[in-house]
Amino acid sequence: MSLTGPYDPDNIFAKILRGEVPAVTVWQDKHVLAFMDVFPQSEGHVLVISKTSQARNLLEVEPRDLARVTAAVQRTARAVERALSPEGISVMQLNGQAGGQTVFHLHFHIIPRWADRPVKGHGHAPMAELETLQALAERIAAALD
Ligand code: AMP
Secondary structure, three states: OOOOOOOOOOOHHHHHHOOOOOOOEEEEOOOEEEEEOOOOOOOOOEEEEEOOOOOOOOOOOOHHHHHHHHHHHHHHHHHHHHHHOOOEEEEEOOOOHHHOOOOOOOEEEEEEEEOOEOOOOOOOOOOOOHHHHHHHHHHHHHOOO
């Protein structure tokens, strides 16, 4: 998938937004959804997406939608910090297949980091237990401002 092209309405995040595929939600409002990555690169890996934009990547998104998503990224990252006390947080956003992107609905990764815990490679992390993700989502949601 190149940087340009049509939005695929059957991508996995579109299916999550339509309720066709389950997700472990951290929080949502009418514009954005924050949910747990099922292949977490570290404990507490959260994804944030727009509910209203059909942008595939950063280059396509309307500034108004981008502002809402990035505000949601900040709100979520602050809650991750309060809930999990990481030593660092990597915010990652990939564009195009050659850029490492695998799901073509714009999203931001929030990846908590600890100096003594190596982060798992993107696309190489094992699937997490749903109960584990649910417990993390509840801790993060409880720390939202
Ligand atoms: P990217 O490669 O930047 O497009 O990131 C896509 C992310 O979506 C990866 O980190 C995947 O682990 C994650 N992912 C794929 N399918 C699902 C799913 N059904 N629920 C939650 N996360 C997913």
